[in-house]
Amino acid sequence: MNNESKLDKELRAHVAQQVEEYVATGMSREEAERRARLDFGGVEQVKEECREARSTAWLSEIARDLRYGLRTLRKNPGFTAVAVLSIALGIGANTTMFSVIDVLMLRDLPVRNPGQLVSFFESSPDANRPGEIVTSYQRIKNWAALTRVFSDVAGVCLIDRSNVQVDGNVGQARVALVTGNYFPMLGVGAFLGRPLTPDDDRVPGGHPVAMISYSYWKSSFSGNGSVLGKTVTLNGAAYAIVGVAPQSFTGDWVGRPADFWIPAMQQAQAMPEFPTALSKNGSWLRTLARLRPGVTIAEAQAAAQIVHQGHYLETWPHPTPQQAQFMAHSQLLLRSAAAGFSGQRDAYAQSLSILTIVVGLILMIACVNVANLLLARSAARQREMAVRLAIGAGRARILRQLLTESVLLAGIGGSVGLLFSLWGTKALANAVASGPVPTDARLASSWLSFDLHPDWRVFAFTAGACMIAGILFGLAPALRSMRTSLSPALAGRGAPMGSGxxxxxxxxxxxxxxxxxxxxxxxxxxxxxxxxxxxxxLGIDRQHLLLVWTAPGQTGRQSAALASLARTVQERLASLPGVVSAGFANKGFLESWEGGGLSEFIKIPGKPPKPGLLMMRVAASPKFFETAGMPLLRGRDFTERDTQEAPQVMILNEAAATFLFGSEDPIGKRFAIPGDNGYPYEIIGVVANAKLGTPQDRRGVEYVPYRQIPNLMRTMCVEVRTSGNPSGMSARVREELRSIDPNLPVLKIDTVEExxxxxxxxxxxxxxxxxxxxxxxxxxxxxxxxxxxxxxxxxxxxxxxxxxxxxxxxxxxxxxxxxxxxxxxxxxxxxxxxxxxxxxxxxxxxxxxxxxxxxxxxxxxxxxxxxxxxxxxxxxxxxxxxxxxxxxxxxx
Amino acid sequence: MPTPKGDLLQGTLDLLILKTVALGPLHGYLIAQRIRQISKEVLQVRQGSLYPALHRLEERGLLDAEWGTTETGREAKFYKLSRKGRAQLDRETATWDQMARAIYAILQTAE
Structure with a gap:
C-alpha cells in the first residue's frame, strides 16, 4: 500500500467514524454522510496539506536555518569577510599546491600496469644527485637481453623542433623519437589508426611514419577524421600519419607533452645536428623498461648493474686509474616510472615541498582564525542563545542552527577558495612554464607545460578540514554555554562565561x-x-646586450658549413644599424644547465691530475669576449686565423687558470683532455669568469676557437651589443636571420635581465x-x-x-x-x-x-x-x- | 511550514496532540474528539489542521504510527508518542507552563 492510498484510507476512516456517530444519534444515513463530509471540509485540500507536511517538514526548516544564517552573516560583514577570506585562502592555496604535486609527482601514467615501469638513473661520485642515463640504441638492446628481469626495454628521445610543416604552415612542435617497441611496451593503443610498432623501426632512415597526439590532431588538423595518411613535414622530410594517440597519453615525460612520435631509426633525418647518434656509442636515448611480473626493482637493478659496468668497459677498454675508480663507483639505479619521467621532478621537488609547508601553515592560520572568530562570536551570542532557549527553542534546534551557519560559512569560503585555486593553478602553471631554452636538444628545458586544473579530491579535503574546524570551534562553546544557567546571561552579565x-x-x-x-x-x-x-x-656587461638563441645544426649543415653559417650570422647582425658589435659561442649565458667534465681527466705536462673542479668546453668566436663585456685578463683573443689548419689554441677562464696553474702564468702552457694525442692545445689567454649556467656557476671553462671544432656550432647563442634599447632590436634581428636561412630556427631572443x-x-x-x-x-x-x-x-x-x-x-x-x-x-x-x-x-x-x-x-x-x-x-x-x-x- | 489554521496559537496544536496521545495510541478521529471533550468544548480542532499536524509530527519522529482496528471494526491509523515525542512533550509543557505563568504575572501587575 503506498502513501497515497494510506492517506486516503486514513481520512475515509475518519469520515466513516463520524457518520456512525451521527447515525447513532438518530440521523438518517444520507443526512449523516452529508454532515460528516461538510464537517471534514475539502478532502483534497487536507490531503495536499498532509503531503506537504511530510515532504517539507525538514526541507523548510533547513531553508529557514539557511535564511537565518545568511541574515546573521550579513549583519556582521567584518566577521564574515575575515572568516570567508581565511577559509578561501587556506582552501585555495592548498588545492593549488596539491594539484601541482599530484600532476608532477603522484599521478600514474595512463598506461597498462604503470607500476611495472622503471627508468634508468646513474649515481656517480662527482654528481650530487643521480642523473638519468642517456644511452645508445645498441645498449638499450643490451638491457633488453636481460629477459629474466625485464619483459621489454624501450628508448625515447624528446626534441623541440621549429621547422615542422603541416599543410604548408611552418610551426613549432615537440617530437619524440621512440624505439619500435615503445607503444607495445607501454600498452598504449591508438585513438585512430594504429600506434608505431617494431616493424616501423628496422632500417635507418627507412620509416617516414608518425603517430600524432590527440591535442596536436585537434589543433593542427582540427580533429579531422581523415587525418590518417596525411603528412607532417620535419626538416623537409614528409612523415605519413598512421595514428592518433589517445587523449590521455601525452608521452612518458610529465610536463613535456609530445606532439608526435616517429621511429628512432629516423634519428639522422630528424636530428641533423647529431649525425652519429645511431652509431654504437651515440648517447641520445632515455631508457624505459617494464619489469617482469613478480620481479622487484632491486632484483632488476642487480642484474642490470653488470651490463652497466660492461658499457663502461666498452667505452674505456684500457681505463686509467681515475677512470677505473669512476667505473667502480658508478652505480646504476632503477626508479619506478609509474608516474612518468620528469627531469624537473627532482629540481622542483624541493621547491614544491617548501611551498607545501608554507600553504600548510596558511591553512593552519586560516583554521585558527575561523576558530577564533567563532569562539568570540559564540560568546557574544550567548545572550541571543539564552533568549531563544527561553522562548522555547529546543537545544538541538539551536545547535543545528549554529551548525548550519558554520557549514554556510565553509560553503561560501570554499566557493571563493575554488576561485582562488582556479586562478592560482593558472598562475602557478604560468610561473613554472617559463625558463631558459637549452641549446642542446638532448637536455631538458627546466620549464613545464601541463594542463593544470584544481584537483577535486584535494579541494574536497581542504574544504572538509575547514568545515570541521568551523564546526568544532563553533559548536563546542555553544554546547558549553547551553549547559550553564540562563539567568545571568539574560540579565546581561556575560562576563562569568566569557572568561574561559x-x-x-x-x-x-x-x-x-x-x-x-x-x-x-x-x-x-x-x-x-x-x-x-x-x-x-655575472661577469658580463648586462646593459645593451641581446642574446639570440638559435640552432644551426637543425638546418642539416655539418662542420665547415656550420662555421661559415655562424660567421655569416655574426657579420650580418654586426652590420645592422644600432648594433655596436656581435659575437657568438655554442653556449649562451645563464643557460641554467651546469654539467661538465671532471678536472682530474685534464692533462697538463709536468702536473699530477687535480680533482675538484667541474670543467666545460665552449666554442667561441673572435670578439665574443669583447661583445659580452668579459675582460681578457692575459694573452690574446681568438681571430679568424685560428682555423683547423692553424695550431690548436685555448683560452681558460680565471677559475680554471687559477685552479690548474695557481700563481703560475698559464700563457704558452700545453693542455689535453682524455683521447687527445700528446698535448694538442696551447693556452693563449685568460678571460674573466662569467656565469654560463646559473648565477652560482663556478665551473672552469676552456674556450676554443669555433673554427677549430666547428661541429660544436650545431647550437649557438649570438651576443649582440646595441647602442640603444636591446629589446627594440629583436624584430630586426629575427628578420635578418630569416633572410640568411629561413630554416634556421630562432629559439628565443632576450635580454640578460629576461x-x-x-x-x-x-x-x-x-x-x-x-x-x-x-x-x-x-x-x-x-x-x-x-x-x-x-x-x-x-x-x-x-x-x-x-x-x-x-x-x-x-x-x-x-x-x-x-x-x-x-x-x-x-x-x-x-x-x-x-x-x-x-x-x-x-x-x-x-x-x-x-x-x-x-x-x-x-x-x-x-x-x-x-x-x-x-x-x-x-x-x-x-x-x-x-x-x-x-x-x-x-x-x- | 504550513501553519495550523485553527483558532489555536501556533505551536499549541502540536503540544495538545502530544499530550492527548501520551495516554495511549489513538486514531485521528479520537484525538479530535478527546481534545474537544477535555477542553470542555472550548477548543475545536478542524480536520484541515489536525491531519497535516499529525503527519508533520510523525515525519519529525515525535509520533509513531501503526495500523489497527477500531472498536467498530474499522481499519484506522493509530498514533502514539515516541520516546523523542515524550521528551519534546516534557520540554514544551515546561516552556508552556513558564510562559503561562509569565503572561499571568504580567496580566496581574499590569493593572
Missing part, C-alpha cells in the same frame, strides 16, 4: 603570531636570496609566493589579535569604568590594554623565533648569500610583527582609554 573563552582565544592568538613570524622569516630569507642572486656579478628571470624561475616563485603568503598570514594574525583584544575590551567595559571611576588615568588604561596585546605578541614571537631557528636550517640549501639564522632577516621580521601587533593592540586600547566611567557603569 577569552583564555582559549588568547591561546589561539599566540601560535598565529608565531606562524606568521615563521612565514615572514622564510619569506625574508628567500627574498634576500633572490636579491643576492639577481645582483650577483634570461636571468627565466633561470631564477624557481627562486622567484618561492620568494614571491612565500612573501605573498607571509603578508597574508600577517594580515590574518593581526586581525586575529585585534579581534581577541577588542573583544576583551568590550567585555571589560564595566571593569574599566570602575577602574577609571576609582582614579585610573586614561593613559594607564591604555597601557594596561596595550600590554595585554604585547604580552600575546611577545609570547608568539618567542615561539616563532624558536621554531624559525630550528626550521630555517632545513632550507639552507635553497639560500644564497644569506645564513639560515640571518640576524637582519630575523630582526626585520620581528620588527614587522611587533609594529603590526602594536597597531592591532593600539586601536582597542585607545577605545578602552576613552570609556566614560558613568556610561560604563550605567551599562552594568
Amino acid at each position: 573563552r577569552l583564555n582559549a582565544g588568547k591561546m589561539l592568538a599566540i601560535p598565529q603570531v608565531a606562524t606568521s613570524l615563521l612565514l615572514l622569516i622564510g619569506a625574508g630569507l628567500f627574498l634576500r636570496t633572490l636579491y643576492n642572486l639577481k645582483s650577483q656579478n 634570461q636571468l628571470n627565466d633561470v631564477l624561475t624557481q627562486e622567484r616563485l618561492i620568494a614571491n609566493v612565500s612573501a605573498g603568503f607571509g603578508a597574508l598570514a600577517l594580515l590574518l594574525a593581526s586581525l586575529g589579535l585585534y579581534g581577541v583584544v577588542s573583544y576583551s575590551v568590550s567585555r571589560r567595559t564595566s571593569e574599566i569604568g570602575v577602574r577609571m571611576a576609582l582614579g585610573a588615568t586614561s593613559g594607564g588604561v591604555l597601557g594596561m590594554v596595550f600590554r595585554e596585546t604585547m604580552t600575546l605578541a611577545v609570547a608568539g614571537i618567542a615561539l616563532g623565533t624558536t621554531a624559525a631557528f630550528a626550521l630555517t636550517r632545513l632550507i639552507a640549501s635553497r639560500l644564497f648569500g644569506v645564513a639560515p639564522a640571518d640576524l637582519f632577516t630575523f630582526s626585520a621580521a620581528i620588527l614587522v610583527i611587533i609594529s603590526v601587533a602594536a597597531l592591532a593592540g593600539f586601536v582597542p586600547a585607545r577605545r578602552a582609554s576613552r570609556v566614560e566611567p558613568v556610561e560604563a557603569l550605567r551599562y552594568e
Whole structure:
C-alpha cells in the first residue's frame, strides 16, 4: 500500500467514524454522510496539506536555518569577510599546491600496469644527485637481453623542433623519437589508426611514419577524421600519419607533452645536428623498461648493474686509474616510472615541498582564525542563545542552527577558495612554464607545460578540514554555554562565561603570531636570496646586450658549413644599424644547465691530475669576449686565423687558470683532455669568469676557437651589443636571420635581465609566493589579535569604568590594554623565533648569500610583527582609554 | 511550514496532540474528539489542521504510527508518542507552563 492510498484510507476512516456517530444519534444515513463530509471540509485540500507536511517538514526548516544564517552573516560583514577570506585562502592555496604535486609527482601514467615501469638513473661520485642515463640504441638492446628481469626495454628521445610543416604552415612542435617497441611496451593503443610498432623501426632512415597526439590532431588538423595518411613535414622530410594517440597519453615525460612520435631509426633525418647518434656509442636515448611480473626493482637493478659496468668497459677498454675508480663507483639505479619521467621532478621537488609547508601553515592560520572568530562570536551570542532557549527553542534546534551557519560559512569560503585555486593553478602553471631554452636538444628545458586544473579530491579535503574546524570551534562553546544557567546571561552579565573563552582565544592568538613570524622569516630569507642572486656579478656587461638563441645544426649543415653559417650570422647582425658589435659561442649565458667534465681527466705536462673542479668546453668566436663585456685578463683573443689548419689554441677562464696553474702564468702552457694525442692545445689567454649556467656557476671553462671544432656550432647563442634599447632590436634581428636561412630556427631572443628571470624561475616563485603568503598570514594574525583584544575590551567595559571611576588615568588604561596585546605578541614571537631557528636550517640549501639564522632577516621580521601587533593592540586600547566611567557603569 | 489554521496559537496544536496521545495510541478521529471533550468544548480542532499536524509530527519522529482496528471494526491509523515525542512533550509543557505563568504575572501587575 503506498502513501497515497494510506492517506486516503486514513481520512475515509475518519469520515466513516463520524457518520456512525451521527447515525447513532438518530440521523438518517444520507443526512449523516452529508454532515460528516461538510464537517471534514475539502478532502483534497487536507490531503495536499498532509503531503506537504511530510515532504517539507525538514526541507523548510533547513531553508529557514539557511535564511537565518545568511541574515546573521550579513549583519556582521567584518566577521564574515575575515572568516570567508581565511577559509578561501587556506582552501585555495592548498588545492593549488596539491594539484601541482599530484600532476608532477603522484599521478600514474595512463598506461597498462604503470607500476611495472622503471627508468634508468646513474649515481656517480662527482654528481650530487643521480642523473638519468642517456644511452645508445645498441645498449638499450643490451638491457633488453636481460629477459629474466625485464619483459621489454624501450628508448625515447624528446626534441623541440621549429621547422615542422603541416599543410604548408611552418610551426613549432615537440617530437619524440621512440624505439619500435615503445607503444607495445607501454600498452598504449591508438585513438585512430594504429600506434608505431617494431616493424616501423628496422632500417635507418627507412620509416617516414608518425603517430600524432590527440591535442596536436585537434589543433593542427582540427580533429579531422581523415587525418590518417596525411603528412607532417620535419626538416623537409614528409612523415605519413598512421595514428592518433589517445587523449590521455601525452608521452612518458610529465610536463613535456609530445606532439608526435616517429621511429628512432629516423634519428639522422630528424636530428641533423647529431649525425652519429645511431652509431654504437651515440648517447641520445632515455631508457624505459617494464619489469617482469613478480620481479622487484632491486632484483632488476642487480642484474642490470653488470651490463652497466660492461658499457663502461666498452667505452674505456684500457681505463686509467681515475677512470677505473669512476667505473667502480658508478652505480646504476632503477626508479619506478609509474608516474612518468620528469627531469624537473627532482629540481622542483624541493621547491614544491617548501611551498607545501608554507600553504600548510596558511591553512593552519586560516583554521585558527575561523576558530577564533567563532569562539568570540559564540560568546557574544550567548545572550541571543539564552533568549531563544527561553522562548522555547529546543537545544538541538539551536545547535543545528549554529551548525548550519558554520557549514554556510565553509560553503561560501570554499566557493571563493575554488576561485582562488582556479586562478592560482593558472598562475602557478604560468610561473613554472617559463625558463631558459637549452641549446642542446638532448637536455631538458627546466620549464613545464601541463594542463593544470584544481584537483577535486584535494579541494574536497581542504574544504572538509575547514568545515570541521568551523564546526568544532563553533559548536563546542555553544554546547558549553547551553549547559550553564540562563539567568545571568539574560540579565546581561556575560562576563562569568566569557572568561574561559577569552583564555582559549588568547591561546589561539599566540601560535598565529608565531606562524606568521615563521612565514615572514622564510619569506625574508628567500627574498634576500633572490636579491643576492639577481645582483650577483655575472661577469658580463648586462646593459645593451641581446642574446639570440638559435640552432644551426637543425638546418642539416655539418662542420665547415656550420662555421661559415655562424660567421655569416655574426657579420650580418654586426652590420645592422644600432648594433655596436656581435659575437657568438655554442653556449649562451645563464643557460641554467651546469654539467661538465671532471678536472682530474685534464692533462697538463709536468702536473699530477687535480680533482675538484667541474670543467666545460665552449666554442667561441673572435670578439665574443669583447661583445659580452668579459675582460681578457692575459694573452690574446681568438681571430679568424685560428682555423683547423692553424695550431690548436685555448683560452681558460680565471677559475680554471687559477685552479690548474695557481700563481703560475698559464700563457704558452700545453693542455689535453682524455683521447687527445700528446698535448694538442696551447693556452693563449685568460678571460674573466662569467656565469654560463646559473648565477652560482663556478665551473672552469676552456674556450676554443669555433673554427677549430666547428661541429660544436650545431647550437649557438649570438651576443649582440646595441647602442640603444636591446629589446627594440629583436624584430630586426629575427628578420635578418630569416633572410640568411629561413630554416634556421630562432629559439628565443632576450635580454640578460629576461634570461636571468627565466633561470631564477624557481627562486622567484618561492620568494614571491612565500612573501605573498607571509603578508597574508600577517594580515590574518593581526586581525586575529585585534579581534581577541577588542573583544576583551568590550567585555571589560564595566571593569574599566570602575577602574577609571576609582582614579585610573586614561593613559594607564591604555597601557594596561596595550600590554595585554604585547604580552600575546611577545609570547608568539618567542615561539616563532624558536621554531624559525630550528626550521630555517632545513632550507639552507635553497639560500644564497644569506645564513639560515640571518640576524637582519630575523630582526626585520620581528620588527614587522611587533609594529603590526602594536597597531592591532593600539586601536582597542585607545577605545578602552576613552570609556566614560558613568556610561560604563550605567551599562552594568 | 504550513501553519495550523485553527483558532489555536501556533505551536499549541502540536503540544495538545502530544499530550492527548501520551495516554495511549489513538486514531485521528479520537484525538479530535478527546481534545474537544477535555477542553470542555472550548477548543475545536478542524480536520484541515489536525491531519497535516499529525503527519508533520510523525515525519519529525515525535509520533509513531501503526495500523489497527477500531472498536467498530474499522481499519484506522493509530498514533502514539515516541520516546523523542515524550521528551519534546516534557520540554514544551515546561516552556508552556513558564510562559503561562509569565503572561499571568504580567496580566496581574499590569493593572
